[in-house]
Amino acid sequence: MARVSVTVDGTRYVDEVEPRTLLVHYLRDQIGKVGTVVGCDTGNCGACTVLMSGPDHVARSVKSCSVLAIQADGCAVTTVEGLADSDGTLHPVQRAFHEQHALQCGFCTPGMIMATVDLLRENPHPTEAEIREGISGNLCRCTGYQNIVRAVQQAANGGAAPSAAHSAPVESASAESASVESAARPVAHSPAVTS
Numbered sequence: 001m002a003r004v005s006v007t008v009d010g011t012r013y014v015d016e017v018e019p020r021t022l023l024v025h026y027l028r029d030q031i032g033k034v035g036t037v038v039g040c041d042t043g044n045c046g047a048c049t050v051l052m053s054g055p056d057h058v059a060r061s062v063k064s065c066s067v068l069a070i071q072a073d074g075c076a077v078t079t080v081e082g083l084a085d086s087d088g089t090l091h092p093v094q095r096a097f098h099e100q101h102a103l104q105c106g107f108c109t110p111g112m113i114m115a116t117v118d119l120l121r122e123n124p125h126p127t128e129a130e131i132r133e134g135i136s137g138n139l140c141r142c143t144g145y146q147n148i149v150r151a152v153q154q155a156a157n158g159g160a161a162p163s164a165a166h167s168a169p170v171e172s173a174s175a176e177s178a179s180v181e182s183a184a185r186p187v188a189h190s191p192a193v194t195s
């Protein structure tokens with residue numbers, strides 16, 4: 001076993017982990033961050049994407065099934081559960097996914113949102129081609145990506161919806177909205193452990 005100290009969504013955790021434990025399994029199974037999901041466990045789908053910052057304090061997206069928990073020792077990790085404000089106000093990217101109906105089943109959504117946050121950090125005003133390239137590591141089986149691209153455009157526009165010229169057909173919002181809000185809703189934290 002190895003001891004890790006990781007700050008997740010603003011709370012510091014100190015835990016013993018198997019050296020082979022993947023970060024995604026640590027997040028889900030040991031500290032209850034089940035908003036981060038496992039799609040493939042092989043680094044292909046991006047569903048497990050979180051933000052991780054190291055010594056330079058820049059939060060970059062990583063596929064948490066491709067990172068060992070011990071590699072996150074000393075790092076800060078942000079999951080989809082840590083994006084919204086403490087009063088429940090959605091992050092602009094979450095709000096854009098909600099308003100643009102950028103999901104159907106919602107399984108890809110936590111990872112897609114985290115990848116988008118990193119994309120816009122690196123490139124605040126991406127072209128459509130840059131958006132498609134930026135989220136190319138995140139697979140969605142449902143949406144055809146049109147509304148996801150529109151959501152990224154809206155977030156990049158400071159919350160303004162993209163022009164109608166780029167509109168795509170919009171499906172019913174009710175289930176999608178619930179899914180985004182569910183993905184954003186903080187869960188009860190495991191008791192923080194301090195060393």
Ligand code: FES
Nearest residue numbers: 039040041046065
């Ligand atoms: S679970 Fe598919 S990339 Fe991590």
Ligand code: FES
Nearest residue numbers: 104105140141142
């Ligand atoms: S995989 Fe279902 S909404 Fe993307």
